[in-house]
Amino acid sequence: MxxxxxxxxxxxxxxxxxxxxxxxxxxxxxxxxxxxxxxxxxxxxxxxxxxxxxxxxxxxxxxxxxxxxxxxxxxxxxxxxxxxxxxxxxxxxxxxxxxxxxxxxxxxxxxxxxxxxxxxxxxxxxxxxxxxxxxVITDEKPALPATVVAPVVSERAVTPPQIEARREANPFLAPDLSRVPAGPTPRRRLDGWELMGPLYKAFELGAGGGAATMPLPPVPEFDRLSPKGLEIMPHQSRFLEAVRAGHREFLLADEPGLGKTAESVLAASVAEAYPLVVVVPNVVKMNWAREVERWTPQRRATVINGDGQDVDAFADVFIVNYEILDRHIGWLATLGLRGMVVDEAHFIKNLSSQRSQNVLALSQSIRESTPGGKPLLLALTGTPLINDVEDFDAIWRFLGWTNGEKPGPELMEKLDATGLTPADKAFYPEAREAVISMGIVRRRKKDVAADLPDKLIADLPVQLDDEFGRSIRAAERELGERLAARYRRIIEARGERGLEAGEIDDDIVRLVAQGELDESKAAGTSGDNVFAMVRRIGQAKALLAADYAAQLQRSVGKVVFFAKHIDVMDQAEAHFAAAGIKAVSVRGEQTGAVRQAAIDAFNNDPEVGIAVCSLTAAGVGVNMQVSSNVVLAELSWTAAEQTQAIDRVHRIGQDEPVTAWRIIAAHTIDTKIAELIDRKQGLAGRALDGEAFDETSSDSVQLAALMHLLRQALGDD
Known part of the structure; x- marks a missing residue:
């Protein structure tokens, strides 16, 4: 020893x-x-x-x-x-x-x-x-590669009948003659260092500044990709030129509304990455099929629903939603896929979820079966960071840049070439640039779409003066006192420990708040906890928010109304019907066809004045730029969800300034939640855009809100 x-x-x-x-x-x-x-x-x-x-x-x-x-x-x-x-x-x-x-x-x-x-x-x-x-510590000898698909295929796995027909029509995949067993990996100077922590830190600090975008080729002289009647924007052309030059792995993190779907469809065409699988939220499956037909009319897309009985086995593009991927991952892995797109890639940030495991398993299978080991892999998300820079972890794994414990060979080579180690301050900006050069592409609206109108978030405080509102404020005080009682019991049990009179121990505040949050998550919106309280606030605001949206619609035209809970949406729809305003609804339980029909009606029918949308079901991949006004009846728990919702209208094609009206219950925790959401915007700004923001806590909004209630009860906030 x-x-x-x-x-x-x-x-x-x-x-x-x-x-x-x-x-x-x-x-x-x-x-x-x-x-x-x-x-x-x-x-x-x-x-x-x-x-x-x-x-x-x-x-x-x-x-x-x-x-x-x-x-x-x-x-x-x-x-x-x-x-x-x-x-x-x-x-x-x-x-x-x-x-x-x-x-x-x-x-x-x-x-x-x-x-x-x-x-x-x-x-x-x-x-x-x-x-x-x-x-001297050497890596363990790697085990022989084994199939990664089988362990995650669930009992629900299916094989649609047409897939057998495709296999029989082409029983042999092209042999991969390009891979030669690699010899011993030469020892590198950084082999002895733990590098994942420093890589995350490099982005957390925004080391080096500047937008997180790899060097891209200039705009080509001619648009050789767009079908007749369509035209791609310069920022899209530059991305596609990088694909043409041979780059195959991208975290496409452009801000929402800059045309990532079109870029991805055309990237597959440029790279000849067919068959292509696209994993998306259920709400946007139909839209993806439309975009494939629109931008690459020579290609066939098929949408996989349920058990896949209607799937077109001879299609070029297979579109499947996260929720049913486990049923189809087995046969998809046998098609000889040459590319994979993961839309709203922040959905896979939880590595313990089956959703993430399915996506990572399929991507590894594609990487192992593609000649040369270089399939087209695209992770699309305008909001890759929700609470913490480690949200990058699953995306980097999907792209093959890291394995969670250490960088992959290509990234390790780039880091080693810096000549620096994590002990050097200069390592961090260099490390950030090394990861970015692997394929991060991040463009902001104000930089690439100068003609896109401004976006404004306007807060509208409302007073909850009725009995319902008074009961909410009383419940907040009771929750704060309950947390304060726990805090005091802990302080009394451990003794003074050097605290001055009136001083508050932040570690104990966090511990008490985390304990309450864990219990609240287990209980959901039942019981007396922060989630139930926020839902009650939403219910109390529902008619006030709906009334404001109705007035707004009469004066400015079409309005998008977002809420988090179904009962709030129900109250709003009933209010609009009573006011004689025709509205459509976009909800999670709808089929893709019904949901798309509602979106089309809002965009094309002049009689439809309001779209009542679920924050979770309609917050991604939906185009509603026919409107320029958004009403947020309820607040989200994440800045990313709020941004995604607003950017359903603030996107390419919008001609008017966009205003998002946040309805906030005054003198309640709602006000604090709005403040915390605004602070969270700084994480992405620092990590991805190189902007100078004050340090932003990596606490979740829920935890920070509970800590606020506790400090308030202790008289310190």
């Missing part, structure tokens, strides 16, 4: 001497606080799970060393063991929050090369002298 004692001893203060006696402990204390903060925000990604494991190992090693060190006095030994117990206590609390971490505490749990490197780096940072065999 390597010693963690320092090589040189100096006379210092008592606290400094204790650090000299066990210099690894301050490092462990700092690292465990980072893990704790991530766990409280439900952001324990792969990198932090490895950190958790390494901390546990080193606490165990250091405790054994301290106990066996005869040179330590009893008092010093007791002090060091107490500090180690403090680290262990935080580990235990974190594992209690996420029970999947418990297995990482087992003494015989196998460690990965990443974990061993992390342990080595921390020990070297502490000044430890390590034996030569612990300084």
């Amino acid at each position: 390597p010693t963690t004692a320092p090589a040189r001893q100096r006379k210092k203060s008592s606290s400094a001497r204790r650090d000299d006696e066990a210099p690894i402990i301050p490092i462990l204390a700092r690292k465990v606080r980072e893990i704790e903060a991530k766990a409280q925000r439900n952001k324990l990604g792969p990198t932090n799970r490895v950190k958790f494991q390494v901390i546990a190992f080193l606490v165990r090693e250091e405790r054994a060393r301290v106990k066996a060190d005869d040179a330590l006095s009893d008092a010093a030994r007791a002090e060091l063991l107490k500090r180690l117990d403090g680290v262990a206590t935080i580990l235990a609390k974190t594992a209690a929050r996420d029970t999947s971490l418990i297995q990482l505490l087992e003494a015989d749990h196998a460690t990965s090369p990443v974990a061993r490197r992390m342990r080595r780096d921390w020990l070297l940072e502490s000044g430890a002298e390590l034996p030569p065999e612990e300084l």
Whole structure:
């Protein structure tokens, strides 16, 4: 066992001497606080799970060393063991929050090369002298590739009858003669570094500034792609020229409304990436089929519904929604797909979801079966970051840039070429640029669509003066007092711990709020919690919001009305009907044909004045730029969802300035939620657009709202 004692001893203060006696402990204390903060925000990604494991190992090693060190006095030994117990206590609390971490505490749990490197780096940072065999850590021999599709195919898996006909018509896929078994990977200077954390940090800091867009070719002299009667915009042409030049993996993160669907359809044509599978939210399947027909009329698209009985097995483009992909992933993987598009790619950010696993499994299968291993892979999302930069994780995995634990070979080569390590400040802007050059394309409306009118978000406070409104404010106070009571019990149980009179412990505030949030998520909108409260606020605002939308429609024409809950939509529709205003509804439970018919009626029928839309069902992939006014009757929990909703009308083709009217219940938590949503806009601005924003908390809006209620009850907000 390597010693963690320092090589040189100096006379210092008592606290400094204790650090000299066990210099690894301050490092462990700092690292465990980072893990704790991530766990409280439900952001324990792969990198932090490895950190958790390494901390546990080193606490165990250091405790054994301290106990066996005869040179330590009893008092010093007791002090060091107490500090180690403090680290262990935080580990235990974190594992209690996420029970999947418990297995990482087992003494015989196998460690990965990443974990061993992390342990080595921390020990070297502490000044430890390590034996030569612990300084060089090699990767484990990779296992032979196995099919990744079979494990995630559900019991609902189907094979449509026509698929057998396609297989019989072309029983042999073109052999892949381009791959030669790779020899040993040469050792790189960065092989010993943990790199995923620094890569996320590079974007979190907006290191280097500037928009996150890879270098793109100039606009071609002629538009050789658009069918007769259509024309692509210059920013779209530049993206397609990059595809023509041979680039095949993109995170296309243009702001909503800049024509990502058309770009993707044409990119498949340029790359000859057929057969192509497109995975989309259910609400936009029909729109995707239309766009394929519109921009590439020589290609056939088929929409997969249910068990796929009506699928056109000989189509060029297969369009399937996330919810039924598990039924069809098996036969899709056998078609010899040459490309894959994932629309609204932020939907796969939760790696533990079956949705994400299906998408990643199919993309890996396509990558392994495509000649040359370079299929066209497009992740489309105008809002890739919801709460945290680690939302990039699943998208980067889909594109093959990382595997979650470390960068892929191509990205590693780019990082190694910088000549820098994460210990150098200059590494972070260089690392950000390296990832961007892999294929991130991010353009903003104000930069590429100068003729697109302005967008304004206007808040309309409303007073909830009736009995319903008073009960909501009373419920808020009761929730705040309940949280405050929990906080005080914890403070009393642990003692003063150096708090000044009236001082509030932010860690305990966060702990109490997180506990309440976890309970609220389990209960949903039943019971007395923040979700039920926000729903009641929406119900209380419904008629006020609907009345404003009706007045607006009479004065400006067509209006898009967004709500989160069905009962709010129902109240609004009844109000519009009573007011003699013809309205259509776009909801999640509708079939694709019914939903598209409603959208078409709103866009084309002059008699239809209002579209009543679900924030979740109609917030993506829907074109309603015939209107320039949006009413947000209820607030979303994310800035991204609000942005997506507004950009249903603020997109290419819009001729008038767009105004989004947010109906906000004054003197309630609604006001705080609106403020928190606005703050969240800074994350994407800093990470993707290189803009200078103050640090934005990675807390979710729900958690931050509960912390606000608690501080308010404690008299500090």
